[in-house]
Amino acid sequence: MKKIATLVGATVAIMATAGAHANTLETVKNRGAVQCGVSDGLPGFSATDSSGRWQGIDADVCRAVAAAVFGDAEKVNFVSLTATERFTALQSGEIDILSRNTTWTLTRDASLGLNFTGVNYYDGQGFLVSKDLGVDTAKELDGASVCIQSGTTTELNLADYFRVNGMSYEPVLYDTSDQTVGGFEAGRCDVLTSDQSQLYALRIQLSDPDSAVVLPEVISKEPLGPVVRQGDDAWFNVVKWSLYAMINAEEMGITTANAEEMKSSNDPGIQRFLGVSGNMGELLGVSNDWAFNISKQVGNYGEVFERTVGTGSPLNISRGLNALWSDGGLQYAPPVR
Amino acid sequence: MCWSLRFCWAFLAVYGADYIMNPNNRNGLSRLFYNPTARSLFFQALILGLLLYFVMTIVGNVMTNLNQRGISTGFGFLSQPAGFGISQTLIEYNETFTFGRTFFVGLLNTLLVSFLGVIAATFLGVVVGISRISPNWLLRKISMVYVEILRNIPLLLQIFFWYYVVLQTLPRPRDSLSFGESIFINIRGVFVPKPVPDAGFSFYIALLVAAVVAVVALTIWAKRRMRDTGQQFPVFWTSIAILFGTAVIGFFITGRPIMLDYPELRGLNFRGGITILPELIALWFALTIYTSTYIGEIVRSGIESVSHGQTEACRALGLNEGHRMKLVILPQAMRVMIPPMTSQYLNLTKNSSLATAIGYPDLVSVFAGTTLNQTGQAIEIISMTMLVYLTISLLVSAFMNWFNRRVALVER
Numbered sequence: 001m002k003k004i005a006t007l008v009g010a011t012v013a014i015m016a017t018a019g020a021h022a023n024t025l026e027t028v029k030n031r032g033a034v035q036c037g038v039s040d041g042l043p044g045f046s047a048t049d050s051s052g053r054w055q056g057i058d059a060d061v062c063r064a065v066a067a068a069v070f071g072d073a074e075k076v077n078f079v080s081l082t083a084t085e086r087f088t089a090l091q092s093g094e095i096d097i098l099s100r101n102t103t104w105t106l107t108r109d110a111s112l113g114l115n116f117t118g119v120n121y122y123d124g125q126g127f128l129v130s131k132d133l134g135v136d137t138a139k140e141l142d143g144a145s146v147c148i149q150s151g152t153t154t155e156l157n158l159a160d161y162f163r164v165n166g167m168s169y170e171p172v173l174y175d176t177s178d179q180t181v182g183g184f185e186a187g188r189c190d191v192l193t194s195d196q197s198q199l200y201a202l203r204i205q206l207s208d209p210d211s212a213v214v215l216p217e218v219i220s221k222e223p224l225g226p227v228v229r230q231g232d233d234a235w236f237n238v239v240k241w242s243l244y245a246m247i248n249a250e251e252m253g254i255t256t257a258n259a260e261e262m263k264s265s266n267d268p269g270i271q272r273f274l275g276v277s278g279n280m281g282e283l284l285g286v287s288n289d290w291a292f293n294i295s296k297q298v299g300n301y302g303e304v305f306e307r308t309v310g311t312g313s314p315l316n317i318s319r320g321l322n323a324l325w326s327d328g329g330l331q332y333a334p335p336v337r
Numbered sequence: 338m339c340w341s342l343r344f345c346w347a348f349l350a351v352y353g354a355d356y357i358m359n360p361n362n363r364n365g366l367s368r369l370f371y372n373p374t375a376r377s378l379f380f381q382a383l384i385l386g387l388l389l390y391f392v393m394t395i396v397g398n399v400m401t402n403l404n405q406r407g408i409s410t411g412f413g414f415l416s417q418p419a420g421f422g423i424s425q426t427l428i429e430y431n432e433t434f435t436f437g438r439t440f441f442v443g444l445l446n447t448l449l450v451s452f453l454g455v456i457a458a459t460f461l462g463v464v465v466g467i468s469r470i471s472p473n474w475l476l477r478k479i480s481m482v483y484v485e486i487l488r489n490i491p492l493l494l495q496i497f498f499w500y501y502v503v504l505q506t507l508p509r510p511r512d513s514l515s516f517g518e519s520i521f522i523n524i525r526g527v528f529v530p531k532p533v534p535d536a537g538f539s540f541y542i543a544l545l546v547a548a549v550v551a552v553v554a555l556t557i558w559a560k561r562r563m564r565d566t567g568q569q570f571p572v573f574w575t576s577i578a579i580l581f582g583t584a585v586i587g588f589f590i591t592g593r594p595i596m597l598d599y600p601e602l603r604g605l606n607f608r609g610g611i612t613i614l615p616e617l618i619a620l621w622f623a624l625t626i627y628t629s630t631y632i633g634e635i636v637r638s639g640i641e642s643v644s645h646g647q648t649e650a651c652r653a654l655g656l657n658e659g660h661r662m663k664l665v666i667l668p669q670a671m672r673v674m675i676p677p678m679t680s681q682y683l684n685l686t687k688n689s690s691l692a693t694a695i696g697y698p699d700l701v702s703v704f705a706g707t708t709l710n711q712t713g714q715a716i717e718i719i720s721m722t723m724l725v726y727l728t729i730s731l732l733v734s735a736f737m738n739w740f741n742r743r744v745a746l747v748e749r
């Protein structure tokens with residue numbers, strides 16, 4: 001019922017406040033913390049560890065923004081949201097950034113009053129089936145019961161895929177990923193479908209991860225990225241460039257470990273980036289050492305990727321599409337200049 | 338700016354009324370205000386005005402805010418294709434149908450579970466209520482424990498219990514429990530044969546209608562005869578015999594006009610037949626059991642509210658137990674029972690929105706959940722959904738009020 005409460009609350013908030021003023025950066029600075037919307041717990045993307053700290057590639061985007069704005073990556077309040085709650089929470093101002101494995105689509109960009117600030121993970125939808133089903137390809141799934149999380153692009157892609165292939169299915173909808181995994185494990189459905197990266201994350205949550213396999217088909221494009229409210233360009237820029245700073249840092253070879261010594265580099269690009277020269281931060285409305293703080297406290301994109309979803313994590317996902325453009329991937333950031 | 342200006346108007350209106358009503362300022366107009374009818378009209382108009390102003394402000398705010406935030410508005414989305422599947426649809430639906438259609442699919446699913454719940458909870462509740470005052474000690478205690486325990490466990494937990502603890506531990510499709518190779522039970526639900534009309538079906542239906550007409554006629558005749566002559570006729574058993582007889586004999590003489598489509602395991606799942614989703618069963622059981630405890634208490638208190646003198650009078654007249662309940666106690670108990678019963682029915686309907694928790698595709702889950710999320714039209718969808726629950730509630734209470742008036746004591 002929390003969901004209904006959020007929705008009704010947000011509706012009331014939109015009714016009661018006259019003319020919302022759109023200066024999120026100012027609001028955030030006054031509050032002293034970034035309100036960051038994350039998932040209910042998706043390992044690698046945003047989930048709490050044993051000490052209650054939010055970990056993951058999505059959580060770190062918010063930390064990067066906090067590092068840019070406050071010089072302190074810890075000034076973030078995390079708000080966990082289900083897929084259905086997330087947009088309303090952002091629209092109504094409950095959160096400043098939505099960083100919750102959210103796919104960038106035209107409908108969301110154009111009709112929800114939101115803006116996607118970039119892509120922090122290139123994904124695609126896939127299927128997880130239990131091994132004893134004996135299925136090797138998604139084409140054999142005719143008549144299957146499929147567990148899905150409601151309010152996702154997943155729901156729509158699934159319908160399209162089965163339709164195109166002339167197959168039928170029974171959708172079994174759940175609100176949180178725990179329930180979805182639970183339904184799959186109990187056998188309520190034959191297949192669990194979701195963004196492929198998330199399938200790896202969900203698979204390690206199974207009591208016996210080896211009993212399930214991810215099918216080879218990828219049936220959609222799912223560019224996941226942070227989202228902010230439309231019409232607040234200053235804040236949009238801060239969030240967008242915080243992500244770009246992480247990618248640029250990787251290109252420049254700046255890491256958590258060497259950020260300090262890189263300050264004395266004589267490369268003018270690195271000097272500008274770390275705020276040794278120029279006024280890049282000021283232009284964004286934050287301090288000039290914003291990118292230094294991001295690199296030092298959060299790390300560059302590659303470091304974050306490896307630590308959260310990559311080879312340094314239980315998910316063990318390879319960079320693939322998410323490698324830098326210079327390494328044959330799609331991650332590319334405009335220059336800081 | 339706009340705010341304060343409008344506020345000034347309201348202020349002037351109130352202040353002006355005060356001025357006029359001060360006896361020192363009396364003139365022709367103000368005398369009118371000393372007329373109680375005119376005065377009360379004035380204040381009602383004022384309140385109405387303020388209320389309208391309040392509503393207008395809200396609507397204005399909403400429009401400004403949504404525009405400013407670039408959120409699209411309006412009901413145009415209802416005619417757009419939905420693009421998602423729904424697991425239980427009482428009317429034809431697939432992902433090419435519109436968002437508007439998902440509203441009706443969800444609404445019907447809500448009505449289905451509410452209807453099933455109301456019927457079952459009433460039956461169970463009456464049984465529990467009567468057991469609560471039964472002369473049998475064991476029955477009395479068991480029903481008391483039933484009521485006290487189940488009424489005090491939150492409904493959501495009971496739904497989870499049925500769904501996760503009971504139904505999710507059933508076997509998978511391949512190891513289904515099978516009853517006579519025609520009914521199957523597994524974790525995906527209960528699969529029963531589906532009756533499909535065959536040649537001669539309309540003839541069979543005509544026969545059944547005729548039987549019902551005969552039963553109605555018989556009842557009227559028996560009532561008249563009883564009134565005129567005092568002779569009784571076993572209407573109940575005769576009616577059962579007529580209906581049952583026609584159903585069975587008619588079935589064979591019309592050449593078995595109904596075929597059964599049996600569910601059968603093909604591929605990953607059962608196909609054919611009728612599927613009763615575990616989500617529906619869990620929700621239905623939980624709603625029924627939870628509400629039956631309250632209905633039981635209403636029935637018990639209703640019966641106990643009829644004074645003991647009535648029972649004694651019945652005994653003195655030599656009425657048997659059954660007649661005493663049916664003719665004397667229950668009609669009087671009904672008057673006490675109906676108003677609280679109405680609120681239980683309304684509660685059950687509204688509680689059915691807990692369906693979202695286990696993914697039963699009711700109105701809240703399908704329309705205020707998936708459709709809302711895919712379109713982002715929160716205000717429109719939440720308003721429509723609230724309007725539906727309001728309408729259902731008003732209809733149910735209108736019906737129950739009508740029924741209440743029918744059984745009410747006619748005072749002479």
Ligand SMILES: N[C@@H](CCC(=O)N[C@@H](CS)C(=O)NCC(=O)O)C(=O)O
Nearest residue numbers: 039040041083102103152153177194
């Ligand atoms: N990328 C898709 C799907 C996002 C999504 O919600 N995926 C589920 C995977 S089952 C999830 O993240 N669940 C985590 C949670 O609910 O906390 C979208 O934006 O619609």
